[in-house]
Amino acid sequence: MGSKPRVGVFVCHCGENIAGSVDVAKLAEEAVGLEDVVFATDYEYMCSDPGQNKIVEAVDEEGLNGVVVAACSPSMHEETFRNVVEDSGLNRYRCEIANIREQCSWVHRNGGTSPTSKALKIIKGAVQKVKRNIPLEPVEMDHSDKCLVIGGGVSGIQAALDVAEAGNEVILVEKEPTIGGHMAQLSETFPTLDCSQCILTPKMVQVSRHPDIELMTYSEVREVSGFVGNYRVTIEKKPTYVDPDACNLCGDCEDVCPVEVSDEFDEGLSTRKAIHIPFSQAVPSSYTLDEDACLGLNPLCCTECSDACDADAVNYDESSQFVEEEVGAIVVATGYDLYPKEEMGEYGAGSYQDVVDGLEFERMLSATGPTGGEVRRPSDGEVPNNVVFIQCSGSRDPENHNPYCSKICCMYTAKHAKLYKESVPDGNAYVFYIDIRAGGKEYEEFIQEVQEEERVLYLKGKVSKLEEVDGSLRVTGVDQTIGEKVEIDADLVVLAQSIIPSDRAEEVSKQLNLNLGPNGFYKEAHPKLRPVESIGGGVFFAGAGQAPKDIPDSVSQGSGAAAKAMDLLAKPTLSQDPQVVEIDEERCSGCGLCLGQCPYGALELNSRGIAEVNEILCEGCGTCVSGCPSNSLSLKNQTDEQVNEVIKAYVGD
Amino acid sequence: MEFEPELVGFLCKWCSSAGADLAGVSRRQYPSNLVPVTVNCSGRVDASFILKAFKDGADGVLVSGCHPGDCHYTSGNYKAWRRVAMVKRALEEFGVNPSRLRLEWVSATEGDKFASVVEEFTGEIRELGPGPFNHD
Numbered sequence: 183m184g185s186k187p188r189v190g191v192f193v194c195h196c197g198e199n200i201a202g203s204v205d206v207a208k209l210a211e212e213a214v215g216l217e218d219v220v221f222a223t224d225y226e227y228m229c230s231d232p233g234q235n236k237i238v239e240a241v242d243e244e245g246l247n248g249v250v251v252a253a254c255s256p257s258m259h260e261e262t263f264r265n266v267v268e269d270s271g272l273n274r275y276r277c278e279i280a281n282i283r284e285q286c287s288w289v290h291r292n293g294g295t296s297p298t299s300k301a302l303k304i305i306k307g308a309v310q311k312v313k314r315n316i317p318l319e320p321v322e323m324d325h326s327d328k329c330l331v332i333g334g335g336v337s338g339i340q341a342a343l344d345v346a347e348a349g350n351e352v353i354l355v356e357k358e359p360t361i362g363g364h365m366a367q368l369s370e371t372f373p374t375l376d377c378s379q380c381i382l383t384p385k386m387v388q389v390s391r392h393p394d395i396e397l398m399t400y401s402e403v404r405e406v407s408g409f410v411g412n413y414r415v416t417i418e419k420k421p422t423y424v425d426p427d428a429c430n431l432c433g434d435c436e437d438v439c440p441v442e443v444s445d446e447f448d449e450g451l452s453t454r455k456a457i458h459i460p461f462s463q464a465v466p467s468s469y470t471l472d473e474d475a476c477l478g479l480n481p482l483c484c485t486e487c488s489d490a491c492d493a494d495a496v497n498y499d500e501s502s503q504f505v506e507e508e509v510g511a512i513v514v515a516t517g518y519d520l521y522p523k524e525e526m527g528e529y530g531a532g533s534y535q536d537v538v539d540g541l542e543f544e545r546m547l548s549a550t551g552p553t554g555g556e557v558r559r560p561s562d563g564e565v566p567n568n569v570v571f572i573q574c575s576g577s578r579d580p581e582n583h584n585p586y587c588s589k590i591c592c593m594y595t596a597k598h599a600k601l602y603k604e605s606v607p608d609g610n611a612y613v614f615y616i617d618i619r620a621g622g623k624e625y626e627e628f629i630q631e632v633q634e635e636e637r638v639l640y641l642k643g644k645v646s647k648l649e650e651v652d653g654s655l656r657v658t659g660v661d662q663t664i665g666e667k668v669e670i671d672a673d674l675v676v677l678a679q680s681i682i683p684s685d686r687a688e689e690v691s692k693q694l695n696l697n698l699g700p701n702g703f704y705k706e707a708h709p710k711l712r713p714v715e716s717i718g719g720g721v722f723f724a725g726a727g728q729a730p731k732d733i734p735d736s737v738s739q740g741s742g743a744a745a746k747a748m749d750l751l752a753k754p755t756l757s758q759d760p761q762v763v764e765i766d767e768e769r770c771s772g773c774g775l776c777l778g779q780c781p782y783g784a785l786e787l788n789s790r791g792i793a794e795v796n797e798i799l800c801e802g803c804g805t806c807v808s809g810c811p812s813n814s815l816s817l818k819n820q821t822d823e824q825v826n827e828v829i830k831a832y833v834g835d
Numbered sequence: 836m837e838f839e840p841e842l843v844g845f846l847c848k849w850c851s852s853a854g855a856d857l858a859g860v861s862r863r864q865y866p867s868n869l870v871p872v873t874v875n876c877s878g879r880v881d882a883s884f885i886l887k888a889f890k891d892g893a894d895g896v897l898v899s900g901c902h903p904g905d906c907h908y909t910s911g912n913y914k915a916w917r918r919v920a921m922v923k924r925a926l927e928e929f930g931v932n933p934s935r936l937r938l939e940w941v942s943a944t945e946g947d948k949f950a951s952v953v954e955e956f957t958g959e960i961r962e963l964g965p966g967p968f969n970h971d
Contacts (some may be wrong), residue, residue: 255856256873281873284859285852289950290867300867307872695907697850697943705944717849717943718907761875779878781909803908805878808918820875826887832870833841834891 187218187313190246191305192237193282194228194253200287205298209252209282212302218313220244229259234266241270248312252280252305257708273317275819280308306831314827315819320757321797325411326510328353329747332403332690335363336733337725338515339385340740341747345513346394348748353507354389355417356399357686360464361386363517367447369547369555371733372597373628379463379550386465399466402686404504406693409801410720411510411756421500423479424457426468428495431459435469435487435496443475445552449542451560452552457487457496461550471496510756511720511747512694514704515740516687518726521576521584521680528582529575529648529677535561536655536672537648539575539679540594547601557605559674566609566673569602570657571595572645573615576680584680586701589730591678592619596632598676603635611638612670614645614659622732641668648675681730694721704728714742722746761818762800763807765793769814776806776815840894840960841969842869844953845884847877847912850901850942857946865950866957869897876900878911882922885936889926894966895935897956899949902940912940931967935960 191213195201206224213222221244225233228251240246249272251263256279264274282301290297327350331342334356342354354361365371366386368378389395398419405416424435439455447460456475459468477484479498488496523539524532536559538546549555559566573595576583592615599611618640620626633640643660650656654671661668683702691698696716697705704723707715714722722743725736750756763784772791779785784799785806793814804817816822846852852873858865874880877900888896898919900912916938923933937956941949960966 255859257853257856281856281871284856285871286859286867288859288862289865291862291864296867300870303870307870692904695905697853699944717853779914781911801908803876803878803911804874805876805908805911805914808879808881809914817875817879820879822881822883825872825874825881825884828872829843829884829888829893830891832843832872832891833888833893 185247187248188220188244188246189218189248189250189309189313190237190240190244191219191222191250191252191309192228192240193222193224193305194233194251195224195226196254196283197226200253200283202287203291203297204282204287204301208298209301209305213305213309216306216309219309221246228253229262234262237263237266238270241267241272247272247276248309248315249277250280250305250308250312251277252282252301252308254283255279255281255285275315275318276312278308278312278315280305303832307828310827310831311824314821314824318760318818321760321762322755323411323758323798325751325753325756326413326508327351327751328507328509329511329513329751330355330403330413330415330507330509331513331515333363333515333517333686333725333727334358334361334389334397334399335515335517335725335736336365336382336385337517337736337740337743338363338513339389340737341513341515341724341744342389342395343385343392344741344744345747345751346392348744350394350748350751352395353417353509354395354397355401355403356397357402358460359400359422359470360460360466361389361397361399362465364541365733366461367449367541367548368544369549369551370597370601372593373622373624375597383463383465386463390465397466398505400470403690403693410718411750413509413512413720415507415509417505417507419503419505421473421502422468423471423473423497423500424469425495425497426466428493429468430493430495431467431469432492434490434492438486438490440484440486441475441477443472448545448552449539451542451545469495511722511750513722513724513743513747514690514694514696514727515724515743516684516690516727518681518730519684521682523575523677523679525583526575526677528646529572529675530650534648534650534655534675536566537675537677539677540591540598543598543676547598547605555605557602564673565606567606568610568670568672569612569674569676570645570655570670570672571599571611571613571676571678573613573678574644575677578616584682584701586730587619588678588681589619590681590732592629593622593625593732595676595678596629599638600632600635603638609637612657612672613638613640614643615640616642616644622734643668681726683727687727696721714739714746720750758798759802761802761820762797763795763802763804763815763817765795766814766816767792769812771812771814773811776810779806779809781805838961838964840868840957841892842895842897842957842960843888843893844869844871844897844899845877845880846871846873847900847907848873848875849907850905851877851899851939851949853943854941854945854949857944858950859946861946863946863950865953868957869953876906876908876911877915878906878908880915880918882918885919885922889931889935889966890968892966892969894963894969895937895956895960897937897939897952899939899941899952902942905942929967932963935963935966
């Protein structure tokens, strides 16, 4: 520290969060007795304005050159207190956080004196560390101005448009042949009953026409390297075998194609050809040849589509292209899937044709769907007169399925019941529910309206059994309101299947080093205060990949993620954490063992045969330091001496 | 008085320390015997830190990092894995029960696991009794 260390210790009560189980006054008292600690105090909320001022004043009045804040986790307020210390005129690395809340007071509430003595050890360790910290200046680096958006559902679309509107280039990558995501499949949207495609397709067109958005559909991110501001991304653009610029959507290819397969856009309720367009308003508006369904491209067995194409748009020689891009920020909007109904053993495990999930029912209601918007059941095309809707199918069931609430099902089931009644006015709709959760603008009013409809019966209770009896579906459940068993013979059953993260989430999380929560949704940096940021920074979340969400929430988060990405891209340079490795040239023998330890290739042997570190590439993990046989490497502000002194403070006294 | 083990836990910043934070946020109660040292990566845990902890009087040492394949720095946890195995062998040579050193993978979402690990480890070391250089 150059001059003699003068450390101040600031113990936060965090209301009762810390003070409730830790003797904060005693900590401050004991701290003053520690070597090199010249000042200590405790205060109710250290992060508040008066709390912060205490630090600023003490630095000035006591001539502190090191600050320990004993408070919550550094992930909460390390930045806050480093800023305070910087405002006091000290280097920001003269501040250390002693985590005595998350890792002490909150987890040892009934421990008598032990939480206080553990907290004191943590403070002692932080004092030992801070007095050996050296001032560091951030390493400034250039960054790419581009933003990558993964996923072209409504939240990804919103994020892409917002970032592009701000003048940054955007690459929007979508795995399907069209953007639009699940929203494009929906019929009407709650609570206003706007037609989903009518509000979505103009946005899709906007994306395709935007000069600053490069749209890559039928593409997937294959590899990501680099770090915040400078990611290097490899994207695979799969072959569509159709030139989108030449294709004029005449549909002649589709007419002659001899192969029919299940149509995924219609959730398998209709068929499509091997050469197809997902729906007529798809963006880009072009056909795609599904190579798995095609009779055979290699060797070429059938050339019907190419022969029929007057525009010469079909090209069987296309192959995957791998595009490399450099981007500064990434928005992850990989969205959701429905929990497969095959998982629902109690509801027939997908074996009954007339038991459909929410998205299948959307297609049945949609004017562009397989039945042209008329509700007709899949088995025989009859109009169903008794429809049972089962909410929370696979949700809120920790023993058998998913523990969480899927959030949107209460609303869309009400919408389904209403739309069904519009289609079949004298039909009966029965809705089984556990609770109605309609927190949202004008949501409760919508539910009320549906509940008051004639021949829509809401039954509070769970369905225990679903079986086929004499050609209809017998639904057995309990009506908790009257405490009786109910049996309904239904013509059609709609399961409000749980929302689960898209199957891409796991791969994307590995590629980008993201954390997934216990249910597979992306974990945000802070559940309340940083809900769109990833823990590592540079990657932002939009849409249902982070948690189940409805359309307005997905769009809001898309804009939120865009704002965060723009904030990052707008900076002229990014400052990189200066906590990197340094080399003691006198000691280094040039053995080169460290080179193999570094995952970033940040180390190399220079012309003198001595290890040299590239500060831009070094991420500061310190793995090489612990692997160096001659102790020639050290990690700034996490040196061997510092760690050893912390250990001594914990157990050596 | 019953023997209260003194334990040192080296936690990587990205996964295990975040997991320990989550245990806190979830108010999951566990014994206070282990005092955490947060390092950037489990790969930063020098073999000498572990030995130093024992030498200074620790009765047990925990090293906890991201799950294999999930390391924030790609591969530091694999290095930690090997180093811990090496130190365990060395401890055995010195006549120290190698189960006093424990390696765990705890992710940022495994608050409950972190608490269980500390609970279990504290119990085990309590059974084993004071460590090789316990000065008390």
